[in-house]
Amino acid sequence: MSRMMSIRVIRRLSLEEVQGRLREMEERHGCSFEEFQERFNREGGVELLEDYVEWSYMVHALRAYREGEEFDCVIEEERELDRDLLSALTPRRIELLYAIPGLPVRSINDLAERLGRDVKNVYNDLRCLERLGFVLLRRRGRSIVPELLIEELTFVFE
Structure with a gap:
């Protein structure tokens, strides 16, 4: 029996990485965050929840940065080793x-x-x-x- 190995990483995203991820979200869903938020509020669903949480977190981190706060966006991810x-x-x-x-x-x-x-x-x-x-x-x-x-x-x- 072989054991699976992975790594769990808690890391800060760079500003450039967040901007790239936001563009990917817009392309994947074909709409802005605000439009996606309306869709999520209307339809709900587990399949939209993960994207909504991630997208919302990055949008709020970017807004805080634009309002003068230090840029801070930390994620936890697990990668197959x-x-x-x-x-x-x-x-x-x-x-x-x-x-x-x-x-x-x-x-x-x-x-x-x-x-x-x-x-x-x-x-x-x-x-x-x-x-x-x-x-x-x-x-x-x-x-x-x-x-x-x-x-x-x-x-x-x-």
């Missing part, structure tokens, strides 16, 4: 996930130097973690600064 994801979570990349919040850095070069690693390898590892949604690489002047998006990463064995 397939070969691709497992191979992406190398010991060096996991080390980066621990190092980023513990070592305030000014750039990828600074992070690589503090960890005693090659800059190109650190950059490639960070790009992989960015594709997973675990880090965000922000440009600050001429530097690129890694920002940790995950708050919790849990391996789940079923």
Whole structure:
């Protein structure tokens, strides 16, 4: 009997990711959030509930940001731990996930130097973690600064 493995991730969404998800919701449902909200109020239903909750949460986070609050949108998701994801979570990349919040850095070069690693390898590892949604690489002047998006990463064995 083989055991299923997954990871549960609690992470912050970047502003750009929320904007992209909102566009996807509009395309999927063929309407604005306000129109979808009216439909949900009229029809209800479990099949609309998940999209309504997610869409509503992101819309409210974006509105608060536009009104001057700090952007904050945290989600919990579970992902199947397939070969691709497992191979992406190398010991060096996991080390980066621990190092980023513990070592305030000014750039990828600074992070690589503090960890005693090659800059190109650190950059490639960070790009992989960015594709997973675990880090965000922000440009600050001429530097690129890694920002940790995950708050919790849990391996789940079923």
